Structures are given as structure tokens and as C-alpha cells.
Amino acid sequence: MTVRVMLISPAMNAALREARFAGDAPLDGSGLRQAGAAADAIPAAGRYLRGPSLRCAATADALGLRAGVEPALRDWEMGRWSGARLSEVSAREPEGVAAWLADPSAAPHGGESLLELCARVGTWLDALDSPDGSDGGRVLGVAEPAVIRAAAVRALDLPPQAFWRLDVAPLTVTELSGRSGRWNLRCGRPLAPEPAS
Structure with missing residues (x-):
């Protein structure tokens, strides 16, 4: 069964502007x-989800x-780094940040490694292609940028290091269509009304 998964990145907030590890900060005005x-401009879907x-x-x-x-769309668990600025953590734990950026299995912060994040999101994607079709069709979710990047890495079977080369802007739609083992990707479309048919 073919599934269309549309993931919307949330709007801007202070944590994103300040390059903080999320820490569950709300939106600003x-x-x-x-x-x-x-x-x-929201596309129609049969199922709506959010992190x-x-x-x-x-x-x-x-x-x-x-x-x-x-729950599978929750943000990347950053352990003790949550809420801190990247610059602060880099100054305090330069070796930890270097390991985190270079080794996809590293989790010096005590949270999830990049490999664990990609596996979690990939398991969720694979479950959307269930044999009974209960989760299939068109799914629209609001998910943190790290989750969307992990979905792209997992869906396209990219090396984990590709995660660091993907950017997800606020309020954009990343679309995955296909099924487990064969996904197509449409990247970062700004939310805009769909053309009339």
C-alpha cells in the first residue's frame, strides 16, 4: 500500500533563534x-498527528x-544538553560535541544517539505501511526538524552522516510517498495553498 506522509516543521521560537537544544520551548508571538x-495552506489528509x-x-x-x-514524533532526546545553547555546550564539552557530530552512535549528552533517533522514526514510518491499511493513506504530522531530517535519512536509506547536511526550515512541508523500503522524497515546500484542480 502506498502511503503519503507530509511532515510540517513547527513555526519559529526563541530556542531555534538562539541555537538551543530544544528543551520543549513554546512558540513566540x-x-x-x-x-x-x-x-x-494545509494539505488534506486522512490522519493528523503531532509531536x-x-x-x-x-x-x-x-x-x-x-x-x-x-510519541514517535517526539524531538531528539538531548539529555543534559536540553535547553542549553550549542555555543555553551561546545565551550563546556568540546570533546563531547565533536564526538556527537562525528559518530552517529555517540550520545555524550545522555540522551538518544543519531542512530537511535533514525531507528525510532524509521520504525514509525514502516508501521504506516501496515498490512491492514489502518494507518495508510495520507498522514499529516507536525514534527520537530530533527525528526523530519531523521525521516528523510531513514526513508532514503542515506548514511547517518547525511542528517547533518539536511536543513528543515520552519513551516515547511517535507513529503514522503511510498512504502517501507521504497520512499520518494519532496523536500521543504513552504506552506502555500494547493493549486485548484
Whole structure:
């Protein structure tokens, strides 16, 4: 069964502007306004989901989505680095940051490694192609950028290091279509109304 998964990255917030490891920061006023302005551009889907973070919840609400919480779409678990700025952690733990960036199995922060993140998101993607079709069709989710990057890496069977080469801008849609083992990718389309048929 072919599945179309559309992942929307949440709107901007202070943590993103400050290059912080997420730490579950909410949207700021600017992010709320931008998400509200994009509400008319949401593609139709049979199932709406969101990550459990405050940022994903507020974005889904501002977009007018009644999205169920999907634990598999939670942000990358950064352990003791959560909420800290990258510059602060780099100054305090330069060897740890270097290992984290170079070795996909490293988790010097005590959270998930890159490999664990990609596996978690990949397991969720594979489950969407269930034999009974219960989760198939068109799925739209609001997910943190790291989750969207991990989905692209896993779906296209890219080497884990490719994760660091992918950018996901706020309020863009990344689409995966296909099924387990054979996915196609459409990257980072800004939320805009779909053309009339």
C-alpha cells in the first residue's frame, strides 16, 4: 500500500533563534502569527498527528489541526544538553560535541544517539505501511526538524552522516510517498495553498 506522509516543521521560537537544544520551548508571538497565516495552506489528509512538544502543539493549534499526539514524533532526546545553547555546550564539552557530530552512535549528552533517533522514526514510518491499511493513506504530522531530517535519512536509506547536511526550515512541508523500503522524497515546500484542480 502506498502511503503519503507530509511532515510540517513547527513555526519559529526563541530556542531555534538562539541555537538551543530544544528543551520543549513554546512558540513566540511571531511564530504563532506565521503559523496562523499558513492555516489555509494545509494539505488534506486522512490522519493528523503531532509531536508532543509545546512547539508542535502550538503550531498544530495555530494551523487549525485536530492532531493526535504521536510519541514517535517526539524531538531528539538531548539529555543534559536540553535547553542549553550549542555555543555553551561546545565551550563546556568540546570533546563531547565533536564526538556527537562525528559518530552517529555517540550520545555524550545522555540522551538518544543519531542512530537511535533514525531507528525510532524509521520504525514509525514502516508501521504506516501496515498490512491492514489502518494507518495508510495520507498522514499529516507536525514534527520537530530533527525528526523530519531523521525521516528523510531513514526513508532514503542515506548514511547517518547525511542528517547533518539536511536543513528543515520552519513551516515547511517535507513529503514522503511510498512504502517501507521504497520512499520518494519532496523536500521543504513552504506552506502555500494547493493549486485548484
